[in-house]
Amino acid sequence: MTNDIDNPSSPSSRRDFLKTSAMAGIAASFGVAPRVVGASSLQAEPAAFAGPIAISSRNGQQSVLKAMELIQSGADALDAVVAGVNLVEEDPEDTSVGYGGLPNALGVVQLDSAVMHGLTCRAGSVGCIEGIMYPSKVAKLVLERTDHVNLVGQGAQDFAVMHGFPVQNLLTEKARLEWVKWRENMSTQDDYLPKHQPGSTGIGDLAAPIKRHWGTIHCSAIDLAGNISCVTTTSGMAFKVPGRIGDSPVIGAGLYCDNTVGAAGSTGRGEANLENLASFLIVERMRAGDSPQAACLYACQRIADHTKLARLLDANGRPDFNVQFYALNIKGEVGGAEIWGGNGTFAAATPAGGRLVDLAYLYKAK
Numbered sequence: 001m002t003n004d005i006d007n008p009s010s011p012s013s014r015r016d017f018l019k020t021s022a023m024a025g026i027a028a029s030f031g032v033a034p035r036v037v038g039a040s041s042l043q044a045e046p047a048a049f050a051g052p053i054a055i056s057s058r059n060g061q062q063s064v065l066k067a068m069e070l071i072q073s074g075a076d077a078l079d080a081v082v083a084g085v086n087l088v089e090e091d092p093e094d095t096s097v098g099y100g101g102l103p104n105a106l107g108v109v110q111l112d113s114a115v116m117h118g119l120t121c122r123a124g125s126v127g128c129i130e131g132i133m134y135p136s137k138v139a140k141l142v143l144e145r146t147d148h149v150n151l152v153g154q155g156a157q158d159f160a161v162m163h164g165f166p167v168q169n170l171l172t173e174k175a176r177l178e179w180v181k182w183r184e185n186m187s188t189q190d191d192y193l194p195k196h197q198p199g200s201t202g203i204g205d206l207a208a209p210i211k212r213h214w215g216t217i218h219c220s221a222i223d224l225a226g227n228i229s230c231v232t233t234t235s236g237m238a239f240k241v242p243g244r245i246g247d248s249p250v251i252g253a254g255l256y257c258d259n260t261v262g263a264a265g266s267t268g269r270g271e272a273n274l275e276n277l278a279s280f281l282i283v284e285r286m287r288a289g290d291s292p293q294a295a296c297l298y299a300c301q302r303i304a305d306h307t308k309l310a311r312l313l314d315a316n317g318r319p320d321f322n323v324q325f326y327a328l329n330i331k332g333e334v335g336g337a338e339i340w341g342g343n344g345t346f347a348a349a350t351p352a353g354g355r356l357v358d359l360a361y362l363y364k365a366k
């Protein structure tokens, strides 16, 4: 089933929007219990949607509202989605994106971001950029002010500085402490010790290993002119090998859009996505007739089929990691899926308001 988020019977319907002031009505719509959308309901006919729409990973609830507010005032979809994710890039509480993002193995925050503009079929990206709070803005400048698509490392930072961005310390105290905890607990064979009682042996008292995460925010939108754009931005895999880039700054992996079809983007284990160019795959599946949700599930299955290494598989031969995909099409239909799920949701906003929509899934998470 395609998620028709403009369902007039929903609390965030256009009728409700007309009754309320714009932002109040939109803000109130979040928190609505999401509908259960499982793989079994894929056969239902998608409902058509006409008008602007924005979607994002779940951490972008404010982002889609911001994007929709700008779109309604006439903004291009690219400007709208970048302004939307800027809210999360500057948020120290989100440890997966921008300022406050978890650092690499050496304690340095290295950020990745990419943008794509459907009308002009152009893209820009930065990888492994340090000290710049808004990598998505720099990715957009790469698109607008260079003849290139990707800038990385020092070159990306130099380019940002050239355009007036300040170099800042992005490592918050919260993220630094998480990194120290990871470093001190990663091995019993090295000389870093977690806090322990003086009378204990110390090394034998290691806390539970820290689970690393792949956060990220993706946001796609269609503006009033029917143009599609998207952005993905992240601090990447927590405690990664310095210099690693994930899927987020790679066009076709972390995001992709085509003005005649739709857009897709991802969060989760970037390496799996990079090896399958899943956002491109999803857009091409939608071009061939898949609904956004069916296309996202197809990409999840492709990753499961292509995951062969034993260290990445569970006892039943299934991927031992998660990846999420989010997609919309030119008709305004939206959908998302993840490999492991059951409770996952993503954010969506129309002029009628914002709401959370369930992610379909391949395997039910334990």
Ligand code: GLY
Residues within 6 Å of the ligand: 214, 215, 216, 234, 235, 236, 237, 245, 246, 247, 248, 266, 267, 268, 269, 270, 271
């Ligand atoms: N998907 C984010 C990353 O792997 O860096």
